[in-house]
Structure formats: structure tokens, C-alpha cells
Amino acid sequence: MLAWAFLSGHPSWSRFLAWLMATQAELHRQLASGIRLVAQEGWAAAGPLMGISLLYGIFHAAGPGHGKAVIATYLGTSRTRLRRGVLLSLLSALVQGAVAVALVEVVAGLLGYSLRRAQSAGMHMENLSFALIAVLGSVLALKCGGALYRRRRRPRLAAGSLLSGTGRMRAYCADCGGLHRLTDAHTARPLTWRSGLAIVLAIGMRPCTGAVLMLLVAYSLGLRWAGIAAVLAMSLGTAVTVSLLAAATVWFRQAALRVLRQHASADGRIRPVFDVLGLVGGLMLCAMGIGLLRQGLAAGPHPFL
Numbered sequence: 001m002l003a004w005a006f007l008s009g010h011p012s013w014s015r016f017l018a019w020l021m022a023t024q025a026e027l028h029r030q031l032a033s034g035i036r037l038v039a040q041e042g043w044a045a046a047g048p049l050m051g052i053s054l055l056y057g058i059f060h061a062a063g064p065g066h067g068k069a070v071i072a073t074y075l076g077t078s079r080t081r082l083r084r085g086v087l088l089s090l091l092s093a094l095v096q097g098a099v100a101v102a103l104v105e106v107v108a109g110l111l112g113y114s115l116r117r118a119q120s121a122g123m124h125m126e127n128l129s130f131a132l133i134a135v136l137g138s139v140l141a142l143k144c145g146g147a148l149y150r151r152r153r154r155p156r157l158a159a160g161s162l163l164s165g166t167g168r169m170r171a172y173c174a175d176c177g178g179l180h181r182l183t184d185a186h187t188a189r190p191l192t193w194r195s196g197l198a199i200v201l202a203i204g205m206r207p208c209t210g211a212v213l214m215l216l217v218a219y220s221l222g223l224r225w226a227g228i229a230a231v232l233a234m235s236l237g238t239a240v241t242v243s244l245l246a247a248a249t250v251w252f253r254q255a256a257l258r259v260l261r262q263h264a265s266a267d268g269r270i271r272p273v274f275d276v277l278g279l280v281g282g283l284m285l286c287a288m289g290i291g292l293l294r295q296g297l298a299a300g301p302h303p304f305l
Contacts, residue, residue, distance in 0.1 A: 027056040031214060034231070038220045046195030052166050053214075053230040057237020058208060059095075066292060067092060067203035068245050073105060075249040075284055077140070077278040085246035090198055092240045095204025097235030099125060100211035101228055104219065122207050123296060130293040137285025151272060158213055165238055187189065210233055224262035 034049035061068070071092070075085045100122075107121045213229045218227025260273070 008095065014146060017063065020059060023059050023062070024056070025037065027052060028210060030054060031210075034218070035214070035217055035221065035226065038223055038226050043226070046229065049226065049230055050233045053233035053238040056210060057234035057239075058235070058238075058241050060208065061093075061238040061241035066130070066206070066288065068094075068242060069288060070133060070136070070199060070203055070285065071242055071246055072249045073137075073140075073281040074195075075246055077144070077274060077281045078272060080250075082247060082250045083248055083271075084196075086243045088196060089242040091196075091200045091240060092203035093239035094236045095200055096206065096208060096238065097211060097231045099205055100215060101230055103207050104212060104215040104227075109279070117210070122212055123207070125297040126206045127293055129202060129204075130289050130296055132198065132202040132205065132289070134286050134289030134293060136198050137282045137287070137289055139198075139282070141279050141282030141286060144275040144282060146273045148279065150273070172203055208238075210234070228295035230304050 008009075030052045031049070031106055034045075034052050037045045037050055071085065071089060074080070103125065209235055214230055214234075215227045218224060220232070
């Protein structure tokens with residue numbers, strides 16, 4: 001989030017965002033043409049629609065969004081490996097698509113609500129997602145803040161540590177009992193189902209507006225399964241972009257760790273660094289979730305609906 005704020009004032013970044021928005025608008029027009037082509041020619045014309053939907057998901061996810069902030073904050077402040085970050089990205093994108101499908105199936109399909117009513121239900125789901133982000137940030141901040149407080153109260157010379165031949169502190173390995181630096185296997189934090197579920201729901205419970213509109217148009221044309229397939233392709237495209245962000249975040253984190261490990265006494269300082277980053281990131285997520293929730297509660301209906 002800090003990097004995004006830093007880049008937002010750069011002219012090149014502004015031009016990139018303008019190009020990104022223009023590309024999304026063009027892809028949105030092509031989606032409308034693609035679904036009409038399927039209505040005219042049948043499933044034989046579904047291939048181009050799936051390809052355009054995939055590209056739309058890729059470019060749509062490249063813009064500003066709360067999901068990328070959650071993923072980047074979690075991976076940047078925890079010792080989670082890349083494959084777990086990619087898994088979270090994929091699951092979050094698929095859940096987001098599934099929520100859009102469920103929303104249209106239940107609201108527009110079973111209950112016969114209007115387009116405006118479906119969009120209103122989507123706004124409620126968005127607000128619930130924003131509230132979960134605020135809760136997730138609060139839990140992260142409290143957890144890391146508590147760890148920092150407990151560490152500060154400990155004696156400076158902790159039990160189980162020993163001075164090396166160079167006079168610097170070295171720690172015993174809890175696995176083998178030897179004296180060596182921490183490796184990636186030691187600093188990796190396992191992904192629990194509780195934290196994973198909270199992240200997936202905080203990101204995925206906000207349905208994509210483009211996916212909802214695509215499904216509603218497909219419903220009106222009698223192309224229910226074509227619309228669902230297009231939304232699935234959008235979700236896969238979103239997962240590609242968010243996974244690239246996850247990879248970049250993990251690479252940056254590992255590069256920072258390598259710099260810390262160049263100093264023999266830095267092994268014991270890695271955990272406090274992660275706790276400080278987690279505290280700051282959690283507070284920022286909490287503030288972002290509260291701000292988005294307030295904005296969502298005060299927002300009116302979509303101008304096109």
C-alpha cells in the first residue's frame with residue numbers, strides 16, 4: 001500500500017493507469033459483443049468470449065483494489081512461502097467468481113429481482129467484505145503488537161543463546177540442537193486454515209461488478225452457462241495477476257531477508273522485523289477496511305443501474 005501511494009504521484013504511473021482503464025473499457029465492450037455473438041451462433045463462438053473474459057480478469061485485477069492490498073500485506077509481513085500465496089490468490093479469485101454467480105442465481109434467478117436489486121445485494125456483499133478486512137487487519141495488528149510487547153519484556157540475553165567465536169550472538173536450532181543461521185525452512189510460517197479462510201473470504205466476498213453484469217446479460221439472453229463459464233475465465237485471469245503480485249511480494253521479502261542475514265547477529269532480529277511490519281500492515285488494513293466500509297455504506301446506487 002505504501003508503494004502504491006508512492007507511485008500514484010508519478011506521471012508515468014498515472015499514464016499507465018489511464019491506459020489500463022482504457023483497456024478495461026475496450027475489453028468490456030468486446031465482452032458485450034462476444035456474448036451477443038454466442039447468442040447468434042451458439043457455443044461455437046464461445047472460444048473468443050472465454051479468451052476476452054480471461055484478458056478482462058487479468059487487466060481488471062491490475063488496477064487498484066483491496067484484494068491485492070490484503071495479499072501483499074499478508075505475504076509481506078509473514079513468513080509464508082510463495083506456493084501458499086499463489087494458492088490464496090487462486091482460491092480468492094475463484095470464490096469471488098462463485099459469489100458473483102451465487103448472487104445472480106439467487107437474487108436474479110430464484111427471486112426474480114430487478115437489475116437494481118441485484119446490484120444492491122452486491123453492495124451489501126461488498127460492505128461485508130470491507131468489514132472482514134477491518135477485522136483481519138485488527139487481528140494482525142493485535143497479534144504482532146502483542147508479540148513485540150512480550151519480546152520487549154524478555155531478558156536481553158535469552159536462554160538457549162551462546163556467543164560465537166566472533167563474539168556475536170548465535171542461537172541454538174530447535175530442530176537439530178546445533179548452532180547455525182536460520183534458513184527459509186525455519187522462517188517459513190505454516191498457513192493455518194483459519195488465517196487462509198479469513199483472507200479468502202475478505203477478498204472473495206466482494207463480487208466483481210463486471211462479472212455480475214456479464215451474468216445478468218447472459219441471463220437475459222438465455223445463455224446462463226455461457227455467462228458462468230465467462231465468469232470462471234475472469235476469475236482465472238484475476239488469479240494470474242494477483243499471483244504475479246504475490247510472487248513479487250515474496251521476492252522482495254526474501255531479498256530483504258538476505259540483506260539481514262549478511263550480518264551474523266541478524267538471525268535473532270528477523271522475528272521483530274516481521275512483527276513490526278505486521279503491526280504497521282495490520283493497522284493500515286484496518287484503516288482501509290473501515291474507510292471502504294464507510295464509503296460503501298454512504299454510497300448510492302450505481303449510476304448505470
